[in-house]
Amino acid sequence: MIKEKLYPAIFKRKSVRRFQQEKLDEETLRELMENTTKLTSLDSNIKTEFKLMDSGSVKGLLSIKAPHYLLFFSEDKEGHLINAGFLMQQMDLLLSSLGIGACWLGLAKPTDKKLKSSGMPFVISLALGKPSEPAHRESRSEFKRKKLSEIFQGEKYASLMEAVRLAPSGTNSQPWYFVEKDNVIHAFCSKKGKIKALLYERMNQIDMGIALCHLWVAAIHDGMQIDFFRASLTEEEIPKNYTYTYSAKILEGGE
Numbered sequence: 610m611i612k613e614k615l616y617p618a619i620f621k622r623k624s625v626r627r628f629q630q631e632k633l634d635e636e637t638l639r640e641l642m643e644n645t646t647k648l649t650s651l652d653s654n655i656k657t658e659f660k661l662m663d664s665g666s667v668k669g670l671l672s673i674k675a676p677h678y679l680l681f682f683s684e685d686k687e688g689h690l691i692n693a694g695f696l697m698q699q700m701d702l703l704l705s706s707l708g709i710g711a712c713w714l715g716l717a718k719p720t721d722k723k724l725k726s727s728g729m730p731f732v733i734s735l736a737l738g739k740p741s742e743p744a745h746r747e748s749r750s751e752f753k754r755k756k757l758s759e760i761f762q763g764e765k766y767a768s769l770m771e772a773v774r775l776a777p778s779g780t781n782s783q784p785w786y787f788v789e790k791d792n793v794i795h796a797f798c799s800k801k802g803k804i805k806a807l808l809y810e811r812m813n814q815i816d817m818g819i820a821l822c823h824l825w826v827a828a829i830h831d832g833m834q835i836d837f838f839r840a841s842l843t844e845e846e847i848p849k850n851y852t853y854t855y856s857a858k859i860l861e862g863g864e
């Protein structure tokens with residue numbers, strides 16, 4: 610299973626924005642697509658689909674010129690954006706572990722023809738290919754991230770949360786806050802004003818899924834298992850200026 614490969618990638622991955630334009634070989638592409646069928650979803654009731662597209666199939670303001678794009682489509686159900694982040698981040702980490710460059714593309718869209726190639730709405734894509742810049746960071750100090758104390762209240766699961774702290778997010782906004790209570794970690798997303806919400810709300814949901822993916826990968830690595838669920842929290846339990854998204858129950862002892 611690919612899960613084991615993902616943990617080390619958390620500590621060295623970075624967005625790669627410059628690519629060699631030569632295509633990856635057929636075997637590598639075939640294996641990548643096979644791996645999309647082995648991912649774990651946050652909510653298996655949501656139907657999803659991955660499609661691999663060549664350059665020229667993606668348009669958009671900030672589109673990055675890469676030889677390939679991995680497109681993600683999903684049913685439009687509650688939680689589908691968090692689920693998208695959770696699934697696609699497994700691919701981002703896998704690509705990094707293979708030395709293949711990748712970058713999330715929040716604003717790019719496939720061309721109309723490709724858009725219609727799935728029966729489901731398009732959500733987001735990753736640019737990918739052979740990197741023409743370093744594909745990895747050398748040390749943790751190269752990550753521009755908030756301090757752990759700014760995003761986490763708790764202590765027992767600090768080492769898991771270090772992996773979450775390094776998660777990528779749209780415009781590096783790191784909109785998350787996590788509160789540990791006994792063996793549960795509650796995840797919250799920062800509230801936005803009306804104008805910012807228009808721009809960021811969608812992206813921030815995807816970001817939350819990415820952070821939960823890092824939490825899940827780190828827990829598995831440490832021999833634990835996670836059950837994700839939605840809790841009913843009281844107003845007092847929700848930090849000011851944040852909205853509640855998801856909870857993770859940590860089960861010691863593994864799968």
Ligand SMILES: Cc1cc2nc3c(=O)[nH]c(=O)nc-3n(C[C@H](O)[C@H](O)[C@H](O)COP(=O)(O)O)c2cc1C
Nearest residue numbers: 623624671713714715716777778779780781812815
């Ligand atoms: C949902 C999402 C959307 C993103 N969209 C873009 C984008 O459109 N263009 C881009 O250059 N980078 C994009 N990024 C990459 C982020 O800017 C990047 O992950 C963040 O700055 C942290 O840097 P790192 O990935 O190198 O650790 C996106 C990241 C995420 C998670």
